[in-house]
Amino acid sequence: MFTRRVAVVGTGYVGLTTGACLASLGHQVVCADIDAVKVERLRRGVVDIVEPGLSELVSEQVSAGRLSFVVGAAQAVSAGFPGEGAGELDAEIVFLCLPTPMGVGGVADLRAVEAVVEETRDLLAPGTVVVNKSTVPVGTTVRTAELLDRADVSVVSNPEFLREGSAVHDFLNPDRIVVGCDTAEAAERVAALYARLGAPTVLTDAASAELMKYAANCFLAMKLSYVNAMAELCERVGADISDVTEGIGYDRRIGQAFLSPGPGWGGSCLPKDTHALLQVADAADFEFRLLRATIDTNTRQRQRIVDKVRAAVTGRRTGSLTRVRLGLLGLTFKAGTDDLRDSPALAIAALLRQAGADLVGYDPALVAGGSDGAVDGAVEGVAREVEGVPLVSDPVEAAQGAEAVVVLTEWPVFRTLDWSAMAGVMKQPVVVDTRNLLDPATLRRAGLTGIGLGRREA
Known part of the structure; x- marks a missing residue:
């Protein structure tokens, strides 16, 4: 079965749902949060979010050994996965599922995203794909790549289309998967994570993918x-x-x-x-x-x-x-x-x-x-x-x-x-x-x- 090592930074509605559902598709997933108390509760399968089916899915995947939780993005992206023998392996794909609240004048506040990018920049293994899952303005994928300043790391836009109250169902039964990147190989690696879902997949450039999420919600x-x-x-x-x-x-x-x-x-x-x-x-x-x-x-x-x-x-x-x-x-x-x-x-x-x-x-x-x-x-x-x-x-x-x-x-x-x-x-x-x-x-x-x-x- 096709399996990837995935790090998910952020355990809110989007991050926790993404992590648990990707684990249910067979991937090895580590989710990170800055709240140590929350991480400890999640390790015990305790989910504080009211979201149908999410608590059961988290407990199931933790018990299966496919889902784990750590404190801090650095720990998730670097040496967070068990390898052969006593060794550990780095994340292959890193999802950024961070809050982007409305800032002054209605502009999205990207400070949380930028902070994580700076924290993990030197820790990412060569060939890693960084995925913007958060809803971000057009141009954020390019901005993220500039902040990383890593020619050996690709940045992809993969917007979520989850509704609170049915997030697990929406993830596992998507109308479409949208992946935007100017590098075809990186986009295809991210799209392949969802292959078992059999959903229509839109492969496009990063700007179009970013705008697509706004276009859908505003409509x-x-x-x-x-x-x-x-x-x-x-x-x-x-x-x-x-x-x-x-x-x-x-x-x-x-x-x-x-x-x-x-x-x-x-x-x-x-x-x-x-x-x-x-x-x-x-x-x-x-x-x-x-x-x-x-x-x-x-x-x-x-x-x-x-x-x-x-x-x-x-x-x-x-x-x-x-x-x-x-x-x-x-x-x-x-x-x-x-x-x-x-x-x-x-x-x-x-x-x-x-x-x-x-x-x-x-x-x-x-x-x-x-x-x-x-x-x-x-x-x-x-x-x-x-x-x-x-x-x-x-x-x-x-x-x-x-x-x-x-x-x-x-x-x-x-x-x-x-x-x-x-x-x-x-x-x-x-x-x-x-x-x-x-x-x-x-x-x-x-x-x-x-x-x-x-x-x-x-």
């Missing part, structure tokens, strides 16, 4: 902003967004995906990638008006939700929310994850709080403490507060005395709540469903008034 952001705008138009003309999106979704040129209205898009990728692509466009003296409108529409959507809550509670879009108690269901940026980064739910919560509302929240991913560093004040494994929103461990408690319950994250469990019990403890029987997740008939039977996005009044 999805545009699609989401478009459907939110359509939902508002439906409300104004008496149409139903569910019927509209069903009808257009059957068109194969459009498809069903990313046609669900919501409180706006967020998370660790779309916000920073849309701003980063704007920076790329500005640097190329190109006015990307469509993308700028996509971002503006998303920002406006948050205020639109707040206005909808005002109207639901007071009967007027400009009504006062001062001292109005609201129960918030869902605070993570999407279902299936405990990730709170750029969560539209938290952005809306902040606006509601600024308007004077008293908030209490419930999220099934946060009642056990949430992700490390994201949730403050965990006591006995239960988070008390997230960015000023007090948390409770039961949805009925969130509804207690509320003048409205606001569904902000599309957790499937919310569909099967005891809505009669919820109605029984609320001050006003109103549910604002910003995800169109709930069945209006179920809410009516429970004595509740359900208000969705772009839905025709029943």
